[in-house]
Every structure is written in structure tokens, then in C-alpha cells.
Amino acid sequence: MVLSLSSQNVIQYLQDAGLCSSEDGASKESELPDRSKNFNLLVNLVDNRKLLVKQERSNHHDGTPHEFFNEWLFHQLLQQFPVIGNISAIASLVLHFDEENSILVRNYLSDYQELRNFYQKTDIFADDIASAIGTTLAGLHRATFNGREYRDFMATAPAGQFRYHFYNPAQGIESIAPEIFGMVPTEALQFYTLYQRYESLESAIADLAYEWNPCCLTHNDLKLNNILVHSRWQQLDNCLVRLIDWKACAWGDPAFDLGTLLASYLEIWLSSLVVDSTLELEESLRLAVIPLEVLQPSILALTRSYLNAFPMILDYRHDFILRVIQFAGLALIYQIQDKIKCRKDFDNADMCMLQVAKNLLTMPEQGVQTVFGITQPEILKPVAKVHKLPQPEREKQLVRLYYEKTRLRGC
Ligand SMILES: Nc1ncnc2c1ncn2[C@@H]1O[C@H](COP(=O)(O)OP(=O)(O)OP(=O)(O)O)[C@@H](O)[C@H]1O
Ligand SMILES: [Mg+2]
Known part of the structure; x- marks a missing residue:
């Protein structure tokens, strides 16, 4: 019983x-x-x-x-x-x-608090915290990278039963059946309509799924509410952060974990937009209460610490950063979908988020510039000083990508 x-x-x-x-x-x-x-x-x-x-x-x-x-x-x-x-x-x-x-x-760790809450309450986006997350995540990925023993353990424990199915999160949104009309509010149908209308989005997600490359142990749900930060983080040298909630952990693609994390930072920016039917997307994004520029140092510190601790990933996947950006776009789409499912809600702010997500997925080169505020060679410069990195492709002239002339609903 x-x-x-x-x-x-x-x-x-x-x-x-x-x-x-x-x-x-x-x-x-x-x-x-x-x-x-x-x-x-x-x-x-x-x-x-x-x-x-x-x-x-x-x-x-x-x-x-x-x-x-x-x-x-x-x-x-x-x-x-x-x-x-x-x-x-x-x-x-x-x-x-x-x-x-x-x-x-x-x-239960009483000395720690959820990082999402911490950011919400304090508006402190310290490099130390972001670096600690990057180093920790790289530690997990590096230690298990191509490690057959870990992969087999996850696949067969315990007692030889096959318990675990390799999960590829690059699936996009499931196909839409007529039942959807009874399940989501009318406004949310627009999300599914737009999602289906963007052919380039569908093919970018299909490419991501095709190139899915499981090679290490991944957390697979690395949102800021699954990270805890110590209440005395400023006085500590070590263990400022703890990663919790390992229910989705599996043998996976490291770019997915890093992309999900970056998306969580982008969500702070995107959920602080001033959205109005008279404003264009570009303007809304610029008027955000928490501008992207405030979050970029954390995003950069996190990514550089990750690459410093696990530079080998750049040899293995030359396009690693581009894939991280694409997975960040995909994670934003999953966030919108979760919100529709849990809160039955889809508003103009979510439309902006969808637009940004689409751009990250379909134009990742420009996405790098948008998310980090600098180019890929600039991101890699301090890492390249310490480690010998593969030669980057010739730098292209890039422009910021989110300023496509999109009008919000009601315009
Ligand atoms: N060991 C822990 N120490 C401190 N706080 C924790 C701990 N585990 C969970 N929490 C807090 O409780 C919240 C919810 O826990 P958890 O992530 O396990 O569940 P969840 O994300 O709500 O999902 P589920 O639906 O599976 O319960 C966390 O976001 C965190 O704030
Ligand atoms: Mg959780």
C-alpha cells in the first residue's frame, strides 16, 4: 500500500x-x-x-x-x-x-538561498558567483568527458536493468494536435502559430537535434532556481554555490547545460521589459528595467571560467559557443512553453522572448555579439592566453541581431 x-x-x-x-x-x-x-x-x-x-x-x-x-x-x-x-x-x-x-x-542547506531569489532581491550580479558556477559545471563535464564508465553506470544501474533512455532535449515543441484548443488560452495559440510559421526556426532546431552529441554527464535543468548561493558568499573562497535538483541528469551534450544557464540570465532581462503595443521590439528591449548590459559581465565570467576549466571542449567542438547560443534560444522557447502549461498565460513579453529565441537559434553568430556584447575572439582572448586554442575562423562583420522590425501584438 x-x-x-x-x-x-x-x-x-x-x-x-x-x-x-x-x-x-x-x-x-x-x-x-x-x-x-x-x-x-x-x-x-x-x-x-x-x-x-x-x-x-x-x-x-x-x-x-x-x-x-x-x-x-x-x-x-x-x-x-x-x-x-x-x-x-x-x-x-x-x-x-x-x-x-x-x-x-x-x-536541507539552511545557509544557502536560491540564486534566482538572490538576484531578484539584491540586483547584485557578482562575477565571483557566475565564475563559481562556470568552474563547477566545467568540473562535472570535464571529469566525465568521454568516460565510458559513467555512461554505462547511468545506463544500466542497478542490477543490470536498463533504466535510462538517452534523452535528446533538442526536440522543439511537440506537434500540435486539435486538443490544444481546449488546453491553452486563446492568446497562447499565437505562440504555436508563430512557432510553426517560422520555417527557419524549425530547421535550426532540427539541425541541433541532428548534431546532438552526448559526451559527458549533464545536469539538464540548470536554471537559476536549481542553483543555491551561500548567504556569506562574499567572505568565502570556496563553495559559494551548490547545484541541486538532479532529477533530469543524464549522459548529454555539455552545450545544452551552458545554454540553459545563459537563457536563465537572459530571462532576467527579458522578463523586465517594458512592453507596450506602441513600442517596437527593439525599443522594448532597450527599455528593460534590468538591461542586458547589467547581466553581460556575469554571462561572460561564467562562460570564460567554464572554458578555462574545460578548454578541451573547444578542440572537440569548434562551434561550441555557437551551439551554446542556439541552446540558449531553445531553452527560452521551453520556458515560454512551461509558462503556458503551468500558468496558462502568454503575453507580449513572451512574444519578445520568442523573437529573441528565434534569432539566437537561426543566427547564432550575431547572437554571440548580442548575448556577450563582444565577439567570439574577444570572449576567447583571456582563455587563449592560458591554453592553446584552435584558430578561430576569420572574424566577420556582425551586427546585433535582435533588432528585426517586429511589431508587437495589437499594433
Ligand atoms: N537541499 C536543499 N537545500 C536548500 N534548499 C533546497 C534544497 N533542495 C531544494 N531546495 C529549495 O527548494 C526548491 C525546490 O526544490 P527542487 O528543485 O528539488 O524541486 P522543484 O524544482 O520545485 O521541482 P519538483 O517539482 O521536482 O519538486 C529549490 O529551488 C530550492 O530553493
Ligand atoms: Mg528545482
Whole structure:
């Protein structure tokens, strides 16, 4: 019989699982803000430890694997291969997994806060934080790069069962069936219409999918709310950040992780636009409350730290930066789609986001200039000073790309 977890039975459950003793007891339990599809309980133990207890509420009668199973598998991989587990920002927080009841227990880090919230509250976009993320991510990708043992571990554990299907996230939006009319609001239909109308967008995504090149372990959901930053980050030299929520981790393409991260920074800019039917896209983008120029130093610091720690990726994929830009565009499209699905909402700001996403996907060379504010050779210059890099192609004359004369809805 499957147990339904609640604040009434959680302590008993933790005691039975050996995660707290009867003397230990719990001082109080609180539910986390309910914006996730799973049930989350934060349990405060008397010794000041905090446990995050999660239960997956969707059923799995269709045979799809539990999301938590993947996080558990990743935890086991870290135990088996300390070379990765010792990367402190990646180290596992998982204490317990109960497959039958779809329950996962993590150590809760009270000294840390979500990076997305941190940026929202403080408007501090420090290079140190961005660099720490870039170095950490490169550490994961580099340590597992072309490592057959990691790939096989993810594919076959445990007990030789084949548990995991290679997942290619460069799929674009699923094909649109008539049911969509009942599922999304009328305004959101415009997103699907525009998406289908742009042939160049479809073919750019198809090319990305074709060139999908899984070669290392990837997080696959690297948004800013899956990164924690230490509350005393300014005083610390090490471990300012922690990457959490490894439910989507898999053998994948490193450009996808970096692209998803860049898209999360771009989203801060794009969600601060002043959008009005009398304004052209170019003007809206320029009037953003948080201009792109404020975020570019973080985007640059993150990317350079990543490349400094993993320069080999540029030998392996000469077009790595262009692919990162394209994946950033794709991640923006997924964000719009998630918003439509969860909040049933699509507005003019999302139209701008779609336009930027399309441009990144279809014109990545110009996208580099837009996102970083400088050219590819300029991005690579400090990295090239330290490492011998492949010779870049002759520099082309590029212009910023998002200023296509697009009128917003209602014009
Ligand atoms: N170990 C942890 N320490 C501190 N905070 C955490 C920890 N784990 C999660 N959190 C906080 O709780 C939030 C939600 O957790 P998590 O990312 O696991 O779930 P989610 O993204 O909401 O997805 P799901 O739908 O799977 O529950 C995180 O964004 C983070 O703010
Ligand atoms: Mg999360």
C-alpha cells in the first residue's frame, strides 16, 4: 500500500527509515511554497538539522521511470566515483530514496538561498558567483568527458536493468494536435502559430537535434532556481554555490547545460521589459528595467571560467559557443512553453522572448555579439592566453541581431 506523506506522519516515517531517532524528534515541520508538482516538506530536527522530504505525486503506471530515481542514481554515481563526488558544489545531498512510495529525502542547506531569489532581491550580479558556477559545471563535464564508465553506470544501474533512455532535449515543441484548443488560452495559440510559421526556426532546431552529441554527464535543468548561493558568499573562497535538483541528469551534450544557464540570465532581462503595443521590439528591449548590459559581465565570467576549466571542449567542438547560443534560444522557447502549461498565460513579453529565441537559434553568430556584447575572439582572448586554442575562423562583420522590425501584438 502506498503511503501518502503528510505533516502528521512524516516524523514516524523518518524514524522508521532511521533518519531521526525518537529522542531526536522534530521541532516543527513546514511545507515549502507550493509551486512544484511534487509534495515537499521541510522538517526541522532538534539538533538544528533540516531535512527536505519530497514525495512525487504523479503516478507511474505507464512505466515511465520515477524522476527521483534519477536523482538517486546520480547520488550512487557520486558515491562510486569520488572524483566527481568530491566537487563540493556538486556533492550529493540525498539521504534516502524509497522507490515504492516515491519519496526522496535531502539534507536541507539552511545557509544557502536560491540564486534566482538572490538576484531578484539584491540586483547584485557578482562575477565571483557566475565564475563559481562556470568552474563547477566545467568540473562535472570535464571529469566525465568521454568516460565510458559513467555512461554505462547511468545506463544500466542497478542490477543490470536498463533504466535510462538517452534523452535528446533538442526536440522543439511537440506537434500540435486539435486538443490544444481546449488546453491553452486563446492568446497562447499565437505562440504555436508563430512557432510553426517560422520555417527557419524549425530547421535550426532540427539541425541541433541532428548534431546532438552526448559526451559527458549533464545536469539538464540548470536554471537559476536549481542553483543555491551561500548567504556569506562574499567572505568565502570556496563553495559559494551548490547545484541541486538532479532529477533530469543524464549522459548529454555539455552545450545544452551552458545554454540553459545563459537563457536563465537572459530571462532576467527579458522578463523586465517594458512592453507596450506602441513600442517596437527593439525599443522594448532597450527599455528593460534590468538591461542586458547589467547581466553581460556575469554571462561572460561564467562562460570564460567554464572554458578555462574545460578548454578541451573547444578542440572537440569548434562551434561550441555557437551551439551554446542556439541552446540558449531553445531553452527560452521551453520556458515560454512551461509558462503556458503551468500558468496558462502568454503575453507580449513572451512574444519578445520568442523573437529573441528565434534569432539566437537561426543566427547564432550575431547572437554571440548580442548575448556577450563582444565577439567570439574577444570572449576567447583571456582563455587563449592560458591554453592553446584552435584558430578561430576569420572574424566577420556582425551586427546585433535582435533588432528585426517586429511589431508587437495589437499594433
Ligand atoms: N537541499 C536543499 N537545500 C536548500 N534548499 C533546497 C534544497 N533542495 C531544494 N531546495 C529549495 O527548494 C526548491 C525546490 O526544490 P527542487 O528543485 O528539488 O524541486 P522543484 O524544482 O520545485 O521541482 P519538483 O517539482 O521536482 O519538486 C529549490 O529551488 C530550492 O530553493
Ligand atoms: Mg528545482
